[in-house]
Amino acid sequence: MFKDKVFLVLLVLGLLTIVAAAGVITVQRGNGGGESPYLKVPDQSDMIVEESVPQDTQVAVAGDSNATKNVKDEMQAVDSSKATAQKETQAAKAAADKNAAKSLALNFNDSTKMTWPVRGNVILDYSMDTTIYFPTLDQYKCNPGVVIQGDVSTPVVAPANAKVQEIGSNEEIGNYVVLNMGNKYTAVCGQLKELKVTANEYVKEGQVLGYIAEPTKYYSVEGANIFFELTHEDKAIDPLDYMQ
Known part of the structure; x- marks a missing residue:
């Protein structure tokens, strides 16, 4: 019985010795190569x-x-x-x-002929020696200029070379431009809109001053028109005598 126990102990010790030896051999093989057992991935x-x-x-x-x-x-x-x-x-x-x-020569005189400020029928003549009938006002009175019929937005041009003496507005003729044509001749164009000139500006004959506006209440029956007045030494004269 004692011999059997001794034999078992020796057997166990022998097995342990074999296992230990196998482990040492494995470790030595791993260290002997000097390389890691894992695959080394290059740095990319x-x-x-x-x-x-x-x-x-x-x-x-x-x-x-x-x-x-x-x-x-x-x-x-x-x-x-x-x-x-x-x-x-x-x-x-x-x-x-x-x-x-x-450099424009402002030399208007009694033999000069003007351009019409707008082409159209004269619906109210110049009349300072006698009265004429104004349909809208339903009365007779003198007329210092002529009233020329035209369509709204028709261009209105300077009748001659001139300097813009004044720009203004009133109830009767609406927006107007006063032109100094030289030798104390002046012209007034009324019933305008969208003025294209300024005070003290020089304008050439035929240059656009503005456009025909809707008629004021003084000319509602006559319809759209241009009021055109010509004076010499501040006295109204008949513009038609100077029109071409």
Whole structure:
């Protein structure tokens, strides 16, 4: 019985010895190679950077950006130059027109013939020696000018070279322009809208002063028209004697 126990103990010790020896051999083999038993994966960070952003590509992109910026700068410079040149041209033209207008000869006289401010029928004649009938007012009275029929928004032009002496408005003839034509001759154009001239401006014969407006309440029956008056030395005279 005792021998059997001793045999079992020796058997167990032998097995333990064999297991321990096997473990030492395994560890030695692992250390003897000097390498990790795991597969080493190469570091690919550099490869990824190089492949995603090549040096040549970076240089090309930078070059394209600079080229685009230079082109934009050049285009902006050209546009600026064009705008400046256009402004200078407009300013020169305005100055030339102003100087040309100032050189207009305002020499209207009793032998001068005027352009009609608007073409149309004369519906109320000049009459300072006797009275004439005004349909809207339903009364007879003198008329210092002529009333020329026309359509609303028809252009009204300067009858002769002149300087705009006055711009005003009243109930009877609405918006009006007083023109100084020289030698103490003046003309008045009334029933206007959208005036195209200003006070003290020089205008050429045929230049647009404005447009025919809706008639005032004093001419509602007569309809749209232009009131045109001509004076010499502040005395009304018949405009038709000077019309072409």
